[in-house]
Amino acid sequence: MSTKKLHGKIAVPTDNIIGASGLGHELSSILSQLGVIVIIIDVPFVTITNAILLYGTPTILINSVAILDAEPIETMSFEKFRRVIDVNFISHFNMVKIIITFIYWTAYCASKAALVSFHESLKYELFYSNFNIQTTLVVPGQLNTPLFQDVETPSRLLAPILDPIYVSEKIIKAIINNLSTEIYTPLYCSVLPVLRCMPIKFQKIFRHLSGIDKASRKYVLIKEIDYFDYEYILSLTILFIYILRNKNIFR
Structure with a gap:
């Protein structure tokens, strides 16, 4: 070197x-x-x-x-x-x-990532303790609330805007059933944990093709990438195989 x-x-x-x-x-x-x-x-x-x-x-x-x-x-x-x-x-x-x-969505995303990690640690700490406490992690997509008023969904089919009532009903159901669970909605949110395990180049092409970085044009600078790379194709294939073999992760 x-x-x-x-x-x-x-x-x-x-x-x-x-x-x-x-x-x-x-x-x-x-x-x-x-x-x-x-x-x-x-x-x-x-x-x-x-x-x-x-x-x-x-x-x-x-x-x-x-x-x-x-x-x-x-x-x-x-x-x-x-x-x-x-x-x-x-x-x-x-x-x-x-x-x-300049830092655009970094603070918001980092705070949410911290919450996910905090929930994971807390869940297992409570599991091995004497406390009968259940925890529920809620990972929703874009909500129809003022917080996301400047965000444009890249696809209403793949990334629909969620009604807060719909998400609330899922949370209430978990509370009533005394469940320790994780709620990912809509469907694409279930893929995100898997995406984090993929090579960084694949993550870039996924973000590019999904349009997620264009969702908030007011804050994010878009950089074109070359996605005709064998690593992208290989990573995409691995992801599809994982999804096909683990269909129940979306249920």
Whole structure:
């Protein structure tokens, strides 16, 4: 691997504070040997802002800062929970925001992804505890509400706009039956978890062909991609085979 392209680049590892010994510290040592200017940050916002003025915009950002505070949810204080979220997630957004001047749907999507992960962790923690508590994750598509008034559905057949009453009835049914379940509606929402497991190139072509990134023209820049690639065809074939063999995932 040629390292000449790295010489003179500017890198910011977020956990490389004084005295650190984590992944960011090790990466910093290697990058420095390759001729990369590594910025040691102490107070993130102030230091990185000053560094941009002094050295220019960093070309390498390594969001590696993290803390671990493992504690059962019933005893964990809100302050501890908030600190973990602030360091492990919010700080990553802050660093990206400083360097990238535009982020469209990233905050919204990241918050929803965090909820999905939170539900998954909570579900299994409750399962192995003495609490008789059921959880239901609801992943709806576009709703006919003011929140989505600027969003145009790419296809009313494949991605219909949902009536909030329809979704509410599904949730009420889960509550009445005391179910611990996940509600994906409409049909395409059931495919999304599978899509996340596919190669990134396939995800790009799926987004392109489905028109999902054109749904909100006001916020998203559309970039044309070459989808006549064997990896796309292979990935598409694998997805179709998975769907055919697991038809019950849509029921």
